[in-house]
Amino acid sequence: MNAMDHSTKKLMNAPEDIIPEMIEGMLAAHPDMLKLEGESGRAVVAVDGPRDGKVGIVIGGGSGHEPAFAGYVGRGLADAAAVGNVFASPSPEQVKQAAMAADGGAGVVLLYGNYTGDVLNFDMAAEECAELGIEARSVQVIDDVASAPKERAHERRGIAGDFFVFKIAGAAADLGRSLDEVEDAAKRANAATLSMGVAVSACSMPQTLKPNFEIGPDEMEIGMGIHGEPGMRRAKIDTADNVTDELMSLILGEMELGEGSEVAVLVNGLGSTALMELYLINRRVAKILGEKGVKIHHTWVGEYCTSMEMAGASVTLLKLDDDLKLLLDHPCRTPALTVGT
Amino acid sequence: MNAMDHSTKKLMNAPEDIIPEMIEGMLAAHPDMLKLEGESGRAVVAVDGPRDGKVGIVIGGGSGHEPAFAGYVGRGLADAAAVGNVFASPSPEQVKQAAMAADGGAGVVLLYGNYTGDVLNFDMAAEECAELGIEARSVQVIDDVASAPKERAHERRGIAGDFFVFKIAGAAADLGRSLDEVEDAAKRANAATLSMGVAVSACSMPQTLKPNFEIGPDEMEIGMGIHGEPGMRRAKIDTADNVTDELMSLILGEMELGEGSEVAVLVNGLGSTALMELYLINRRVAKILGEKGVKIHHTWVGEYCTSMEMAGASVTLLKLDDDLKLLLDHPCRTPALTVGT
Amino acid sequence: MQEINNKGAGGIISGVAAVIVDNKAYLSEIDGKIGDGDHGVNMAKGFGRAADRLDPEGTLTEALQVLSDVLMSEIGGSMGPLYGMMFSDMADSLGEAETIDAAKFGAMIRAGLEGVQDIGSAKVGDKTLLDAFTPAVDAFDASIAAGNTFPEALVAMKAAAETGRDSTIDMVAKVGRSSRLGERSRGVLDAGATSCAMILGAFAEDITARLS
Amino acid sequence: MQEINNKGAGGIISGVAAVIVDNKAYLSEIDGKIGDGDHGVNMAKGFGRAADRLDPEGTLTEALQVLSDVLMSEIGGSMGPLYGMMFSDMADSLGEAETIDAAKFGAMIRAGLEGVQDIGSAKVGDKTLLDAFTPAVDAFDASIAAGNTFPEALVAMKAAAETGRDSTIDMVAKVGRSSRLGERSRGVLDAGATSCAMILGAFAEDITARLS
Ligand SMILES: Nc1ncnc2c1ncn2[C@@H]1O[C@H](COP(=O)(O)OP(=O)(O)O)[C@@H](O)[C@H]1O
Ligand SMILES: Nc1ncnc2c1ncn2[C@@H]1O[C@H](COP(=O)(O)OP(=O)(O)O)[C@@H](O)[C@H]1O
Ligand SMILES: [Mg+2]
Ligand SMILES: [Mg+2]
Ligand SMILES: [Mg+2]
Ligand SMILES: [Mg+2]
Known part of the structure; x- marks a missing residue:
């Protein structure tokens, strides 16, 4: 109750603008690695990431976990990140724009933490991708042991384990592996x-x-x-x-x-x-x-x-x-x- | 007054052991880059840093600024860091051990923030180095505008500007420049x-x-x-x-x-x-x-x-x-x- | 009068949005107990933006669609798709209707309920907004079936939503972010059920006012 | 008796260390106001370690040297070299002396003072430990010169150290970490002057007890 009384200090401007402003600051810091694509302003794309014939790696989730998720966008890792509001999954539209940017014709793998909101939004985005002719596979990261017992491991949350799952999938895609193979690598990393x-x-x-x-x-x-x-x-x-x-x-x-x-x-x-x-x-x-x-x-x-x-x-x-x-x-x-x- | 009442939570063991334990954890994390030399347990040395004929770069200061200072030890940057207690300069002995490890016969440059304690300890270490036949030059980082007016810039504290001064000096040494040239590069970076x-x-x-x-x-x-x-x-x-x-x-x-x-x-x-x-x-x-x-x-x-x-x-x-x-x-x-x- | 004009009923959504925006802090606080504390913030952002964009003099159908679009395309989170689908299915159900009577309203909220069920696959008792929404829709239908007037049925709907909301206190969450807590999720309100009861309550009050 | 045996006087340093360790939190708090809040922590670490290693039954010369070695080689910070040099020069001054009388003691603290001045290049009025130390050494000498006894001179030394310590409150720091504050450094005690007065006070009391 004590903790509820005092408020935190943040160096910020209007809270409504915090995500677009953060993205602006991030792009300003890393113009050699990151750019924005699509109209939503929430699809952060690798400058030299997506390539023809390469499986696209799309990551994303709510903000507030920086450097996750857009910090993992770049050559050899993710091709694009969909950036949600603080602690809220990005919308299907935002994910779709990231997927479109990441697509090199070989399909995309959507990687994100296993939360209701993310699953709902990414699933809708995957459907929309299919309508556009982009094959999208999804892997929900489930590394948090604390969040469910082993028997219900598929219900677990995704936390810092994102790091390894993203890294492995990104490498598999960068090596030119097929959509099936990249999905499989991500799943093996997730299981391990x-x-x-x-x-x-x-x-x-x-x-x-x-x-x-x-x-x-x-x-x-x-x-x-x-x-x-x-x-x-x-x-x-x-x-x-x-x-x-x-x-x-x-x-x-x-x-x-x-x-x-x-x-x-x-x-x-x-x-x-x-x-x-x-x-x-x-x-x-x-x-x-x-x-x-x-x-x-x-x-x-x-x-x-x-x-x-x-x-x-x-x-x-x-x-x-x-x-x-x-x-x-x-x-x-x-x-x-x-x-x- | 309020702030003085409540205490901070730290994930730590006995506070007396915090620096040696931190160093242990750091070495365990980066065995490919860092090792310990000398008996003080406070000289963190680059695995592939010091080389014959290369000017040695020695950095250091109190702990509590992590990743500064030992985090900047490695190929192309510092050859060794002397790790002091929390907010307290390392002792002359600790600095000397770092300098001995960093020396490749071409002398060493000691780089640290401009604080009374650091100046005293590093100066004593420099004298001891001279007695051992190691030529040591010192550059005190003075980047903190807030700490003195321009006319007394030499009195300023060293803060995050360490980053650039260390980087520049480390590169100059790695390129094989002479002791004079490395010292000069560090000074130019410091002034800029x-x-x-x-x-x-x-x-x-x-x-x-x-x-x-x-x-x-x-x-x-x-x-x-x-x-x-x-x-x-x-x-x-x-x-x-x-x-x-x-x-x-x-x-x-x-x-x-x-x-x-x-x-x-x-x-x-x-x-x-x-x-x-x-x-x-x-x-x-x-x-x-x-x-x-x-x-x-x-x-x-x-x-x-x-x-x-x-x-x-x-x-x-x-x-x-x-x-x-x-x-x-x-x-x-x-x-x-x-x-x- | 047992019906209201669709045209002009867009303002109902403005009222719904105002209630949500007013309760931003409260809804986030509830969510903080067993969730991540953002429910009020996200809801207020979506509903507030929709309120800015919709035409209160336009139809309820249009207003519902504006709200759904904002939630779905800009808000994300759990609420984007769940409430987004709910309001979009409600808009579809209402369609081009000139007027909204008890039957149309009943069909509309039933469609919204099915939309949420479809996308979220949760059941009553899982400690979600469905625990407020499902009994509310059932109570509305039952009240009409028992021969009550539209306003009476709205009262029943609102009351059932509130009872349903309160019933979540004793539940253990089965889906969503709080479902990992097991027994620790018992003892507090569900944030979504709370916002859902607010939304239905605002509907009931505004329509009742328009009917009288 | 106007002298004490050097042998056995190592225990004086144990007492000095105990005072510093007891005041760890207080000294850090003072340092926190215009410095970095570590003075007590570092002093306690150094003096505590020295107390563990020295032989209280040994000579004061040896104990001073142990304390200096710990401060110089393991503690670092400003205090490592400053107090390190002070105690090492005190040990050198005392040397092989069998007994310590007022003259030897006076020479010893004067040597310590010069050691600190040499290495730190500060002056009285700069708001440092010299503001306690300098007047204390002068008062001791003056008291002896005026024909007072060793214990009386120790009382004068202690009192002058405390007055000197308190005089730092009104000073603006000219050297060290706090010197960047200008006027903002006025109004609080200097941490080093405070610890220095404690050290000299502990010396005075223990020697007086041994003399009587
Ligand atoms: N599958 C689902 N079906 C219906 N409602 C759900 C479902 N999952 C979660 N909810 C509702 O969502 C609410 C949480 O919303 P919110 O805090 O905005 O999203 P998030 O949990 O993503 O932060 C819960 O209180 C619950 O009522
Ligand atoms: N040049 C100096 N000469 C004498 N004493 C000094 C000098 N510089 C600093 N001091 C003393 O050091 C004290 C601070 O010691 P401490 O907090 O342990 O070191 P640091 O400032 O490095 O954290 C000051 O209160 C002051 O009395
Ligand atoms: Mg959330
Ligand atoms: Mg300090
Ligand atoms: Mg939430
Ligand atoms: Mg200090």
């Missing part, structure tokens, strides 16, 4: 990716500036969603090691990893958790994996899928096989992620 | 770099978890330092556009830019300001420069020099000439910054 998050403070909508959930000054929530959706349990905030142990045990309880297994690691900050803290979490993740004899192929630590100014973090593991490794290592160049080249 | 910051909320030391300054729920401080040092003025928080106008006018009041001038832009987040907000600021920066006919050579938007979980942002401009442009574009590969390659 699990995440667990923890939140310690709320974020707020630009329109209300009120924290979008209440959390006590000494509390944390294990498993909180990236829009502030309640998670698995509330508890007193604990040490970085203990929190990481809990996140990891929920992931490892489900992901079969043993001596010789290989993973990629993403330690993701939700917005206002310092990089220093994320490195503390990564220290423990590496230790736990090391003790199990699991090889860490690559690690990313930083803000890759945020909830505006929410404080907290998530850990994501991608279990690798040879093909996923090849795709993960494939070069890409986007505002939020550069690999190889 | 100006920053202005704004803070809207405080950060806290891991040991106290108390906000390290007081700021009202509707206030901002123009020109606040990256350790929470008071700035130029307190005011009611304003729109992103108005705040950016003020930051830019202070920079442009001093940096001579006209039709045809070229700059690089860094819009830096202090810790908990969302990327969305940083893009709003960049939108306005680009607009202001565009109206003056100034060409933006490249823009970076993100967290490059933070104050743990402080909320706020800074704008840095580097005025380019041909040589600075060449050095800025020179490839580098570090945890926090990849260019070209």
Whole structure:
């Protein structure tokens, strides 16, 4: 209740304009990588992304998760992103414009987190694409272990695991694989990716500036969603090691990893958790994996899928096989992620 | 007063261990780029940085500014970073160990922000280097316009402008330039770099978890330092556009830019300001420069020099000439910054 | 008079929009408890924009279509398609009708209900707007079938929507963002059911006023 | 007795460290007003570590050297070199002395003062620890010169340190982190002057106790 009293400070102009203005600022920052296409003003397209004969990769979702989603647009990753309002899926029209821009004649794969709103809008967009003769396949990212038990894994939310699923699909498309193959790669990445998050403070909508959930000054929530959706349990905030142990045990309880297994690691900050803290979490993740004899192929630590100014973090593991490794290592160049080249 | 009552939540273990643990987590994340050398445990060294005959680039300062400073260690940028405690310069011993690791026989350039503590410690380290036969030159970054008037520019603090000065010096060294030339490049970058910051909320030391300054729920401080040092003025928080106008006018009041001038832009987040907000600021920066006919050579938007979980942002401009442009574009590969390659 | 003119009834949607805009903060707050706190913000954006664009002197059919278009093409989120489809199917059902009597109104809201069911595949009891909408449509039909007047049926519809809305408090969410919470979703109102009851309430009041 | 044994006086530094550690939060809070809020944290880390490592039964010379080494090699910040140099020069001044009388003590603190001045190049009035330290050393010498006893001179030193510390409130900082604030640095204590007065006060009390 305390938290509800005070309002957040944001450096912004009129809240109604925040998304178009953000997009403007983003294009101004990355004119070598991003441009806008279509009339909706919400289809951010890679300058050198879509190519004839290449499967188009379309990503998207609500805003407030920056650098997701438009930050992953660029050569070797996504061809276009549909940018929704804060925490609200883009509309079918906006997704369709992104898909049209991304289409190189070989069809498009639509990748997004598994939320009712996104599913509804992207499904309608896929139908509209079909009417235009663009074959669209959809893969909903479902990495958030906290959001449903294993038996109902298809109901899970998509959180920071987007990062790996997008990367893998983008690489498969960049390598010239077919629509079936790209869809398959995205699905394999999705099946091999699990995440667990923890939140310690709320974020707020630009329109209300009120924290979008209440959390006590000494509390944390294990498993909180990236829009502030309640998670698995509330508890007193604990040490970085203990929190990481809990996140990891929920992931490892489900992901079969043993001596010789290989993973990629993403330690993701939700917005206002310092990089220093994320490195503390990564220290423990590496230790736990090391003790199990699991090889860490690559690690990313930083803000890759945020909830505006929410404080907290998530850990994501991608279990690798040879093909996923090849795709993960494939070069890409986007505002939020550069690999190889 | 209000702010002093509640304490911050950090995901951490024992505060005494936070720096060694952070370094451990950082090395675990980037084993392909970073390693530790010397007994202090505070000299983070590029795996493929120091080379025989190359001028060594040594950076450093207090912790709490992550990814600065160790995040800029890697091929083409710094060879080693000395990592101090939170907001406290590394000791002469720690700097010396970084310098020893970075030395390739051609001398080293020590680069750090202009703070009493850093100057004292790095100067002592430079003397110790001389005793070991390592020639050490020092360049103190002085980009923070808010911290002293132009006539006393040499007294200014170093803030996010570190980014450009380090990058330029690192490139000059990587290109095989002499100690004199690398020092000169760093000085030219330093003279061509100006920053202005704004803070809207405080950060806290891991040991106290108390906000390290007081700021009202509707206030901002123009020109606040990256350790929470008071700035130029307190005011009611304003729109992103108005705040950016003020930051830019202070920079442009001093940096001579006209039709045809070229700059690089860094819009830096202090810790908990969302990327969305940083893009709003960049939108306005680009607009202001565009109206003056100034060409933006490249823009970076993100967290490059933070104050743990402080909320706020800074704008840095580097005025380019041909040589600075060449050095800025020179490839580098570090945890926090990849260019070209 | 047991009917209203379609022409001029576009203003009903202006009234609906005003209620939603007025309740922006409240609806977001409810959504914040078990959702992501944006329901009021998104609804107000869509309904507010539609109110700016529609002609209150035009037909209800046209106004419904304007509202649907804004929701579908610009708003996104769950509400874009769900309410978008609802209002578009309501507009289709009403069509070129000159006047709107109880039968036309009943058919219109039934069409809207089926539109939401079609696209969202949720059922009564899932803790969604259907828990307000379904009993409201049924209550309207039942009231008319029992020989009540159009205004009486509207009263029944509104009351049923509110009872249905309140029934969501005790439910565990089965679909949508809150469905992952299991037992933790119990104990609070559903945001969509709350906005749906507001919309139906605004319809009822405005039409009743026009009928008298 | 107007002298104490050097051997066994290492414990004085344990006491000094305890005072600093106890005032960790207070010193950081003062530093937060016009600095970066870390003075207490860094001081406590350095002095605490030194207290763990030094031998309270050993000489003051050794203890001062341990404290200086920790500050210089592990602590960094402004205090590492400044206090590091101060304690190292104090240790050098004391050297192999068997006993410490007023003259030795006076020479020791004067050496420490010069060490700080040398490395930091600040002057009285700049709002630094020198504003406590300088008048304290002068007061000690003056008191002895006036024929007072060692304990009386220690009282004078402590009092002058505290007056000097309080005088920083009205000063505008000329060096260090706060010097960029101009007029805004007026009105609050200087953190380093505060810790310096604590250190000198702890010295005075412990030595007085040993003398009696
Ligand atoms: N499948 C569905 N069918 C009907 N209503 C639904 C469905 N899924 C969600 N809802 C409604 O949507 C409301 C949430 O809307 P809103 O907050 O605007 O979207 P989002 O959940 O995408 O943020 C819920 O309160 C619920 O009433
Ligand atoms: N040149 C100097 N000479 C003497 N004392 C100084 C000098 N510069 C700073 N100080 C002292 O250092 C104190 C601040 O110490 P501390 O907070 O530990 O370091 P930092 O400013 O690096 O964070 C100031 O309060 C002041 O008394
Ligand atoms: Mg939403
Ligand atoms: Mg400091
Ligand atoms: Mg919602
Ligand atoms: Mg300080």
